[in-house]
Amino acid sequence: MSRSAMQPFAMVSLLLLSLFLAFKPTLSASTPSRQCRCRPNDRCWPSEQDWNAFNRSINGNLIHLRPVGAACHGTEYDAAECADAQANTMNSYWRAAEPGALQTTNWESTGEGATDCDINTPRNTPCRQGRIPLYAVLAETTEEIQTAVRFAKRRNLRVVIKNTGHGGLGVSAAPDSLQINTGRFKRIETVDDFVPDKGKESVGRVVTIGAGVQIHELTDAGVRDGFTSIMGICDTIGIAGGYIQGGGLGLLASAFGMASDNAVEYNVVTADGDLVVANAFQNKDLFWALRGGGGGTFGIAVNTTVRALPDLKGVVLRIDAIGSRETIFEIAKYIVRAFPAIKRGDESGKTSGYVLASTQANSSFIQSETVIPNVDALPPSQRAEITKLTNALNAAGFSQSYTANITAYPHLSAFFNAVQPVPPYGRIEGSVLFSEKFYHTTSGAARITDTVLNQTYGPGDTIEFFMTGGGQLADNRALDTALSPRWRDVGLYVSARRAVPASSAAKRFGADSPMTDIRAVERPGLGSYANVADWDEPEWPEAFWDRNYGRLQRVKRAWDRDGLFVVTLGVGSEEWDQEQMCRVR
The missing domain is CATH 3.40.462.20 (Vanillyl-alcohol Oxidase; Chain A, domain 3)
Structure with a gap:
């Protein structure tokens, strides 16, 4: 990861905050109502001591984020880091590994004009934070995600979830936000006769996928273990997050249905920070919503269990x-x-x-x-x-x-492994x-x-x-x-x-x-x-979900009454402004 995109928390707290505020419009210093998220110039924003304590509670895995182009500008200029960013900016694997990068570069910036931190502009051009989160939790355990969710909810922070940053509409970023990064959750485990939690009968062969697994990692496992799955045609897509929760279309859909059709169980961190199992036998409403209701909306699925489809000729x-x-x-x-x-x-x-x-x-x-x-x-x-x-x-x-x-x-696993x-x-x-x-x-x-x-x-x-x-x-x-x-x-x-x-x-x-x-x-x-x-x-609710939207709204309110998890054009987003910072209804 580039040094400009990822900085150890304790090293740069005051420096980065000063850089951020230098290019930020003046905000009210008052404490906002719960109708708006807390932002850096608000009194409710966590102090440096609060952030340090939070960092200790998640085993030192909190980092400050800057855009990947920051190394090419101003006092943050570093010739080697800048050259690395310029050489790799079109590399999907590199961007997937960078917490401060998205796969769609225009969504890293605010507004509709010029980018906020262009790696190719002159060194003396300011590098603004744009839509890149201010902090990221590089979670290594489910407990760290739970702690991060509880901290964000208690402090009324804007939360985004990122694995590889492929999410459309820039849903893995937002101004003044806390990113929960799932990229280190790499579990891939096959079970030949899987019985869902609280179930009584096997649903057959499955593969359990961690939240950080990318398609190329799953296809490697498929070749090794003899299975296929529903997947897209870009191998750096994170398969267990927004892809499957948004439906998940693939070249085997006519043979086996959508990816969401083949999900049999989720382990989910809820908006209250609880870890729950959602399947056909418990938390059925949440299970229903996670099978096609959209990513980043109902919780953080740390593990997703799907049918391991036969490796057909x-x-x-x-x-x-x-x-x-x-x-x-x-x-x-x-x-x-x-x-x-x-x-x-x-x-x-x-x-x-x-x-x-x-x-x-x-x-x-x-x-x-x-x-x-x-x-x-x-x-x-x-x-x-x-x-x-x-x-x-x-x-x-x-x-x-x-x-x-x-x-x-x-x-066919050999074919899909060549994506x-x-x-x-x-x-x-x-x-x-x-x-x-x-x-x-x-x-x-x-x-x-x-x-x-x-x-x-x-x-x-x-x-x-x-x-x-x-x-x-x-x-x-x-x-x-x-x-x-x-x-x-x-x-x-x-x-x-x-x-x-x-x-x-x-x-x-x-x-x-x-x-x-x-x-x-x-x-x-x-x-x-x-x-x-x-x-x-x-009419996007109907275009995406047809008659299911009303039911999705009810599930959203049941599991996330305060709207901690909201993404652009996701369920419940109509109640928020463009960046999901303040409620509008």
Whole structure:
């Protein structure tokens, strides 16, 4: 970790506080009501003695945080540290390990203008704290998390939770906050016949995942122990936190359902600092909410137990393409429109795939993978449809622009273990869900692709078509979870991500948002994916959770009556201001 991002508490208490206050607008020195969180210029803010005592109570694991760019500026300048930050700022593993960094750089700063601490600006440019928390607890035990939660609640502090910092909308950071960092919770333990606490019967093979485990660590264990799980396509995502609690979409969703469908037990630190077990036999309301109700909202899940899915054999179709933006978009249309017929060739309905199109200043590119589980070779009907696709691409003049490869895997764990990280960058994103019924018609697929790819995109923007649905995702309709019931009808998920320059703190699409037109393609629509949220999502409670939102509000009030755990566009956030500092209702 960089020295600028992480400083031992006792070394820099007065120095960093003075740096922080030097660039902070003057606040009232009065003690706020419980309607607002306590901030550094308030009388209720913990004294240096309070922080020292708290640090001792958590075994010295409290640190001051500064933005990772602080080493490049002012009196904090350190040539070696600055060079390290500049060299690694686009390294997802590095950012995951830095408590003072997020994977989406624009969310490290306040406002919508320039960044607060840019590593590339002149040395004499001030480095402001921005949205980076003032303190972090690098917790090593559950007891330290419990102590931190109780301290934050007693002192009325803003709390954020961070593992890798992938959370959309910058939910792992907030001004004047205390970060509880779960990155050291690396438990991965498989049990062949797991009986949930207070249950009587085994639910089969499971894997228990600590709050700090990343996808690449879980896939390594899967190769070693012979299992797979529902996971995303970026290997530095923390799988046990917001990913699974927000639903958790993956390439095996058609085979096994969402990640949240496969959760069987949580060990949770509540807003009162208690450690509880939530499963189908106790604390059932909390268990329900944690299965799709959104991360960072109902407690800190220090351990999550999920089904260890069988390590199936399978076949993967990989298509890569490079060319002009126009060429790439046309190839994307062919693939996305061909997928419904390819999927229909799979009698089990378990085939899933994605197309990722990235626009660049010079050559743009496509990465696409289609996964057909539980087969040794392509079924004849699917092979015929894939041949139709490649013939159509060739006839359209794209034979020199793409490659298509079919690989058989004896164990799909080897395929998932090859997932790569997505480089961190500033981005604004949004998503739309489309029904399988609409997408699997010729006119529906054409309308979706034409609309999505006819928007304004700039260099570095990405468009993702995640083609999953039906199969077990639909068959899990009877499961009682917080996941929006509309997910059971999904056939296609589309996301648009706008790249934001390193010097920008922009957080909204603005007037040229692609999302407005994309949402209008299917009416009534199915909503959006809470884990890939547009800050300006209209009617977001319904878009993310449909009819489950009222019940989620009730669970939130039962387990966190004071709103200690609140994130942007999360359950209960409508009661708070933009940074969840003061109640507005």
